[in-house]
Amino acid sequence: MSGEGHAGERQFSRRDFLKLATTGVAGVGLMGTAGCGGEGSSSQSNGKVKLQWWDYWSIPSQVKGQKALLKRYMKTHPAVTAIDTQYVPFANMDQKLLQGAIAGKVPDIAQIDDASQQSLAATGLCADITDQIKSWGQVNEFLKAPWEICRLNGKYYGVPWTSNCLVLWYDKDALKKAGVKPPKDWGELKEAARKLTTSKRSGLALSAIHSEEGTFQWLPFLWQSGADIPNIDSPGGRAALQLWVDMFRDGSISHGALNWTQPDVAEQFIHRRTAMMINGPWEIPSVKEGAPDLNWGVALLPKGKQRASIYGGENLMITTGSKYPGTDWDLIRWIKEPENDKFFQKLTGNLPSRKSELSEDYWQKDPVRSVFAQQLLVAKPRAYGPKYAQISNVIQDAMQSAITGQNSVAVALSQAQKEITPLLPEPMRKK
Amino acid sequence: MVTQNRNPARLKGIWRGKDQGRVRRLGEYLFVAPAVVFIVLLMIYPLIYNLYLSVRDVNVGTFLSGNAPFVGLQNYEQVLGDPTFRHSLLISFVFTGASLLFQFIIGFALALFFHRPFPGNGVMRSLLLLGWLLPLVVSASVWKWLLDGDYGVVNYLLQSLGLVHGRQYWLTNPDTALGGVIGANIWLGIPFNAVLLLAGLQGISESLYEAAKVDGAGGWQRFRYITLPQMRPVSLTVLLLGFVYTFKVFDVIFIMTGGGPATATTTLPILTYNQTFQFFTFGTGAATATLLLIISLTLSVAYLLLIRREEAT
Incomplete structure (x- = not known):
């Protein structure tokens, strides 16, 4: 990064600042800028800015990665004297942010799960950064999926930070022994899983738990069938659920999967209790460490009518209560610059979402990373409006009641459809 | 000053x-x-705030802005008309009833056992309390593993005894999941029951038993006509506290099944949690919480009336 470009950025950010103050984007945002008008501009020269930052990184490589990234920023931005990071457990982040907002104690920037973005935006917790993003003008250089979820009613409330998606992992030795090749479509998946199942090992492991993780794992199959949540009760939806039900019935998937989180699924794989699993790139370090002699590979998720996977990841959001929205945006934009982004994604083992980064050898030539990078291109986001959590809960009920035989697939999905339709945003509803 | x-x-x-x-x-x-x-x-303010939330349409859009419209009893109507609520209410009563019944019977039996002197009594009694002292996260996780379908010890034992064939997925089978969490909760509640009941037993005057012996009463008769009636007030207290405590149990179920499979173990506290912290429908969540409170409160009042009658006689 050249010093010249840097100065340019600063000017740019100051202009943003003024724009924010004059157009008054988001009521509180305005108050924030007006309140620290002097402070804000001095923060660019010799004032002191201390940012509060909440994140939920817990894996050591990720914690270290974030620390290194923020340190790098502060080195080139002496005006920001400190970025106080606070760890909040993943499961508590939304709740903590809401509680913090009531008490008037929110950080300036928070890391949130992409699936929470739209509902948090609907609470008014996330600053509207539409203008900043438009003048930045780089959205088109990224994949579409991550930005789709940052948007609500045509406005932007967050920025995608790290990306991931689900792929099929397999134990090469187990497949070789059973004479099976990595399955390419649903038919092959079913057959391979059955052939790989022994008394000591299941063919496939996945998470069908009664939480967002269960929905996260099933949605790719729904999309592969050509159906979508708004028409979940359709031939495609029924086929996708039936596929899972069949694999549970014939023993290819253990019924324990109804209570497994995704890390639990990885444990199964590590201890060779399953020949294949569906999981994301965040499990790479634990699989490598837990089973150094396991000969494993990854493949694209088997195809239904079409290829699909699910987009997951972390977003960065500026809170409406932030004291330094201008600095916040400057920091986030800096983080998304290709050099800094690559630096962080490589340290933490996540995927970038900028197309130019994804096309580099680091993500294209490596046998594992290349599969994730390729799968990410067909990964769909969970952008179903602020009531997604409720929709997801309905899907979990339908999924589990069909797998355990409480309901037939048809009954489970027609019930789900009735509950889901009113929860969807108006334009998505189908009759 | x-x-x-x-x-x-x-x-x-x-x-x-x-x-x-x-x-x-x-x-x-x-x-x-x-x-x-x-x-x-810490008690009155949250209670009032909860009541306040329960009569307003507080959802994601209106929570922070603070301008949630007043909707009267609409949240309550919605909750009471929802089949999910009625289902959860039933599950809650089954969970609480079964837990209390077995906790009390087993607790009582243990109390009688520890009431007689025997070598090692004190040590055993302290050990009994260990289960009660363990953090719930720990005991619930251990129970989750014990009941695991693939590697659980419970399956192993039952299979070795020839009682079950094949793998039983206790916590993911809708027919047995509720039984599984009840079993864990009974185990958790036994020490509490045993210790309080033991204190009650120790409070019964020895002279009553001696007099009965002189009159020729046998062991069963002494239990039936002295121990049981004398234990009435303590038992009532234990059962009431047990009810209030068990009716709001959240962590055990949340850790073991998360309310699943489907809704098989979704008790009222789990439902309230989902409504409030998963769906952000704070209004209906608060209404459910209030209903939960009313049920516990009704029982407490009934208990106070019972006690008063008891003291009057």
């Missing part, structure tokens, strides 16, 4: 006549103050 110390002349005056009583009363109030402040801040 500080100002009084600063002015000895005034202090002298205060200690004379009428003022003396007032100061003493002030002292008494000061002793009560911490408890009052504690109750108001």
